[in-house]
Structure formats: structure tokens, C-alpha cells
Amino acid sequence: MGTHYKGTDEEVRALNTYIKLMRAAESVTARLNPRIASYGLTLSQFGVLEALYHLGPLCQHELAKKLLKSSGNITLVIDNLEKRGFVRRRRERTDRRLVRVYLTPGGRRLIRDIFPGHVTAIVQEMRALTPREQETLGRLCQKLGLRQRK
Amino acid sequence: MGTHYKGTDEEVRALNTYIKLMRAAESVTARLNPRIASYGLTLSQFGVLEALYHLGPLCQHELAKKLLKSSGNITLVIDNLEKRGFVRRRRERTDRRLVRVYLTPGGRRLIRDIFPGHVTAIVQEMRALTPREQETLGRLCQKLGLRQRK
DNA sequence: GTCAAACCATTTGATGTCGAACGATTGAAG
DNA sequence: CTTCAATCGTTCGACATCAAATGGTTTGAC
Numbered sequence: 001m002g003t004h005y006k007g008t009d010e011e012v013r014a015l016n017t018y019i020k021l022m023r024a025a026e027s028v029t030a031r032l033n034p035r036i037a038s039y040g041l042t043l044s045q046f047g048v049l050e051a052l053y054h055l056g057p058l059c060q061h062e063l064a065k066k067l068l069k070s071s072g073n074i075t076l077v078i079d080n081l082e083k084r085g086f087v088r089r090r091r092e093r094t095d096r097r098l099v100r101v102y103l104t105p106g107g108r109r110l111i112r113d114i115f116p117g118h119v120t121a122i123v124q125e126m127r128a129l130t131p132r133e134q135e136t137l138g139r140l141c142q143k144l145g146l147r148q149r150k
Numbered sequence: 151m152g153t154h155y156k157g158t159d160e161e162v163r164a165l166n167t168y169i170k171l172m173r174a175a176e177s178v179t180a181r182l183n184p185r186i187a188s189y190g191l192t193l194s195q196f197g198v199l200e201a202l203y204h205l206g207p208l209c210q211h212e213l214a215k216k217l218l219k220s221s222g223n224i225t226l227v228i229d230n231l232e233k234r235g236f237v238r239r240r241r242e243r244t245d246r247r248l249v250r251v252y253l254t255p256g257g258r259r260l261i262r263d264i265f266p267g268h269v270t271a272i273v274q275e276m277r278a279l280t281p282r283e284q285e286t287l288g289r290l291c292q293k294l295g296l297r298q299r300k
Numbered sequence: 301g302t303c304a305a306a307c308c309a310t311t312t313g314a315t316g317t318c319g320a321a322c323g324a325t326t327g328a329a330g
Numbered sequence: 331c332t333t334c335a336a337t338c339g340t341t342c343g344a345c346a347t348c349a350a351a352t353g354g355t356t357t358g359a360c
Contacts, residue, residue, distance in 0.1 A: 005204065011269050014276035017284040017291075018178070024291035025175035026218055028168070037318095042345065054155065061308060068176055073347050075310055080345070097308040097355045119161050126164035128293050134167040137290040141167075141174035144278050144287075187348095194316065211338060223317050225340055230315070247325050247338040 021144075028125050035121055039114050044069070044077045046118075049086060049111040052103045059098045086110060171294075178275050185271055189264050194219070194227045196268075199236060199261040202253045209248045236260060 003015040029043070036046045047067050052058060058066070064074045078101055081087045086107030092098035103111070126134055153165040179193070186196045197217050202208060208216070214224045228251055231237045236257030242248035253261070276284055 020291040024295035027295040141170040145174035145177040
């Protein structure tokens with residue numbers, strides 16, 4: 001595993017770290033996905049339901065920011081969730097630019113069914129690492145992710 | 151940053167680590183992407199060109215495996231690269247099921263233009279971490295990613 | 301109060317992504 | 331040789347994703 005690129009030590013180290021980071025994220029996602037898919041949801045749809053479940057009703061631009069997606073994308077994902085009756089849109093009275101998105105009872109029931117197993121699956125994944133290693137990984141990822149601006 | 155979920159220590163730790171890992175991967179990708187896009191390429195297209203550049207001509211199923219994508223997906227990405235003249239398909243003589251994909255001179259020129267700056271950008275990203283931290287991150291990611299089976 | 305700038309959701313067009321179904325080809329078993 | 335299973339690339343339908351353009355809404359400056 002690792003890059004085939006010939007360069008300075010710093011370059012090779014950075015490239016290898018980068019590749020392993022991406023692979024790890026992709027692998028874990030790929031292993032978590034089938035469980036979500038078995039409930040007929042995509043990861044994006046699950047992300048929306050989970051956010052609404054834990055944070056309460058949100059506007060679409062808040063969802064977009066939370067999930068790191070474009071506003072156009074959120075519009076479509078909400079469309080598909082709404083068609084299936086898991087969420088509802090309501091135009092805000094005070095600021096009619098905003099559309100607040102609510103879980104329906106059916107949506108709440110669904111996410112309440114899915115979420116515990118999701119946590120269990122993540123715990124299983126993370127058992128590859130000791131608690132100390134998990135904290136180290138989290139800290140290093142945070143350092144890398146927070147690096148704003150270019 | 152972190153989950154709002156109330157659960158056991160193990161659950162909260164696993165969830166936090168998971169979220170930070172995903173955020174880090176997404177953030178780094180989001181910062182690397184504009185450079186690639188400025189050359190008119192998507193990340194998938196770049197991935198294909200880079201693989202062909204460093205590994206030589208490959209069959210589509212080899213590309214699919216390398217890039218962790220479905221075969222149907224690779225077909226489309228190659229279609230789009232071929233339309234723009236960066237790669238060429240050739241049916242294998244010995245095994246006519248296989249389609250080998252080649253870089254054209256134009257494709258080779260393009261990836262040779264892009265790649266050095268890509269390495270530089272990754273090095274910049276990784277400068278958020280010390281060399282030792284990078285190696286630790288790489289090791290932990292590898293442990294997490296390699297966890298096969300369910 | 302008017303107007304411009306900022307904000308919000310939607311639409312559109314291009315690309316990516318998957319899983320499933322399909323047709324062609326190969327390899328192996330009998 | 332024949333047949334059957336496996337492999338490979340393509341196609342299709344559904345959904346995701348972005349950037350850019352659009353139209354409605356609000357806010358702030360004057």
C-alpha cells in the first residue's frame with residue numbers, strides 16, 4: 001500500500017498519509033452503507049433524517065452546511081424524502097425565504113429504528129483501534145480537517 | 151465538534167472518531183478539488199489519468215478495483231475521457247473480453263502538467279501535522295481500512 | 301419609501317455513482 | 331466437443347452532486 005511516486009521524503013510521506021486517510025474513509029463508508037441501504041435509504045437521506053432527529057427541524061441551508069453539500073443538492077434529497085413521506089416542508093412565516101424541514105411521525109419512526117444499529121456498526125468498526133488510538137486518530141483528523149483557507 | 155448522541159463512553163468515542171475521520175477526508179478533498187477542476191477534470195477522471203500515468207495501460211476492471219468504483223461507473227468515466235481525447239480503448243487480442251485503456255500523448259501531457267502541483271498541495275495539507283503525526287495517522291487509518299469482512 | 305445588495309430555494313445540465321440485467325467471451329468439466 | 335459457470339464491459343434507471351442561472355424575499359442604506 002502506498003504511492004509509487006518518487007519524490008522527497010516529505011512528499012512520499014504526505015502522499016502515503018493522504019492515500020491511507022482516503023482509503024480508510026472510503027472503506028468504512030463502504031462497510032456502513034449496506035445497512036443503511038437495506039432500509040431503502042441513501043447515505044445522504046440518512047444524513048438528513050439523522051440531523052433532523054438529533055437537532056430538530058432545520059432550514060435547508062442549515063442542512064446544507066451541516067452535511068457539507070450544495071443547496072441544490074439538498075433540495076433534491078429533501079424532494080425524495082418528501083415523496084416517500086419521511087419529511088415535510090413548511091415555508092417560514094417570519095422569513096418567507098426559508099423552508100423549514102420537519103420529520104413526519106413515519107420519518108421519526110424510521111430513523112429511530114435505524115440509528116441504534118448504526119451506532120453499533122460504527123463501534124464495531126472502531127474496535128480495530130484501542131480507545132487511546134481512537135482518540136489519537138480523532139485528534140489528528142481534527143487538526144487536518146480544521147486547516148481552513150488556502 | 152462531535153456527536154450529540156448520548157450513549158456509553160465507547161459509543162461516544164467511536165462516533166466522535168468516525169465523524170472526525172469523515173470530516174477530515176471530506177475537507178481535504180474539498181480543498182484539493184478546485185485545483186483539479188481548474189484543469190477541467192473531475193476527481194474520478196484525474197484518478198484514472200493518474201493511475202494510467204504511474205502504472206501504464208490498464209483494463210477497465212483493474213481501474214475499477216484500483217479506484218474502488220463499479221465497472222459501470224468506470225465505463226462512463228472512460229467514455230468522457232475518450233471523448234476529450236485523453237485516453238484510448240483497445241480490445242485485447244488474447245482475451246477479447248478485456249478492454250485496455252491507454253493514455254494518449256495529450257492525456258500524458260495533461261497529467262504531467264497537473265501532477266506536480268497536486269503533490270505540492272497534498273504536502274501543504276499535511277504540513278498541519280508533524281512527520282511523526284503523519285506516520286501515526288497513516289498507521290491508524292490503515293488499521294481501520296484493512297478491517298475486511300463483516 | 302425606494303433601491304440595491306444579500307440571502308434562500310429551485311431549476312437545469314453535466315458528471316458521477318450504484319446495482320442489476322444483459323451479451324459476448326473464455327475456461328473448465330465432462 | 332459441448333455445455334456451463336465465471337468474467338468482462340455496457341446499458342439502464344434511480345439518485346447524488348456541483349456550479350450557474352433564476353426568481354422570490356429580506357435587509358440595509360439613503
